Amino acid sequence: MEPGSFTGKCGILIKHLTNIDMKYSNEVIIDQPLNKVIELFDNPENLSKWQPGFISMEHLSGSPGQPGAKSRLIYRMGKGRRQIEMTETITRRDLSHEFHGIYETKNVSNIQKNFFTEVTPGKTKWVSESEFKLSGMMKFFGWLMPGAFKKQSQKYLDMFKEFAEKEV
Numbered sequence: 001m002e003p004g005s006f007t008g009k010c011g012i013l014i015k016h017l018t019n020i021d022m023k024y025s026n027e028v029i030i031d032q033p034l035n036k037v038i039e040l041f042d043n044p045e046n047l048s049k050w051q052p053g054f055i056s057m058e059h060l061s062g063s064p065g066q067p068g069a070k071s072r073l074i075y076r077m078g079k080g081r082r083q084i085e086m087t088e089t090i091t092r093r094d095l096s097h098e099f100h101g102i103y104e105t106k107n108v109s110n111i112q113k114n115f116f117t118e119v120t121p122g123k124t125k126w127v128s129e130s131e132f133k134l135s136g137m138m139k140f141f142g143w144l145m146p147g148a149f150k151k152q153s154q155k156y157l158d159m160f161k162e163f164a165e166k167e168v
Contacts, residue, residue, distance in 0.1 A: 022132040022142055024150045028157040029125050031165050034118040037126065038096045040164050041116075050163040051156060053077060060087070067093055073103075107136035128157060 030037050040046055042065070048054045053075040062069030071088045084105055092100035096116060103110040113129040130153055134142040142149065 021134070022146055022149055023130070024153070025127060025129045026150065026154045026157050027125060027127045028154075028161045029119060029123055030161045031123055032167070033122050034096055034116060034124045036167070037116060037124040037164055040167060041099070041114075041160070042095055046163070050160040051075070052159070055083065057088075062090075065090065065093065067091060107134060107138040109133040126157060126160070128153060 032040075044057050047057065055074040055076055056072075057074075058072040060070040060072055064071075067090050069090045073086050073088055075084050075086075076082070077084055086103050086105040086108075089102045089104075090100070091102060091111075092098055092113075098113070098115055100111075100113045103112060109132070111131040111133075115127045115129075117125050117127075119125045130149070132142065132149060
């Protein structure tokens with residue numbers, strides 16, 4: 001096989017597709033004090049107010065909201081009837097500054113680290129670090145459209161900002 005041949009290029013592509021991990025971060029400044037942002041973020045009843053398609057959250061094990069706790073989250077995807085179910089495992093909870101979790105569904109594991117800091121009185125910065133580990137067909141989507149994952153993550157931060165800034 002010659003370097004640059006079709007077979008060689010396909011082999012490189014296949015090798016790349018078997019190791020799809022994505023890491024990126026997003027951030028947003030919210031015009032609310034840190035304690036208010038944490039209060040809104042930490043309340044599961046608010047999920048439907050800033051996460052479109054959110055249907056339900058069911059506690060599965062552990063002490064609710066604490067490290068080690070597991071919950072089942074169900075979302076409706078897009079405008080259709082397709083639902084996606086994922087398991088949340090809380091890995092760190094140091095509110096008022098950090099909340100980390102692992103979100104898993106078929107062919108996707110998302111390690112999510114969230115950091116909250118007060119920038120000035122009345123303004124809070126939320127930095128979200130995402131690490132996706134993809135398998136199956138999701139590897140292909142991750143390779144084909146890596147920017148879509150980051151864009152969707154930013155959309156959630158922006159929707160939380162909009163929701164939080166309307167709360168008094």
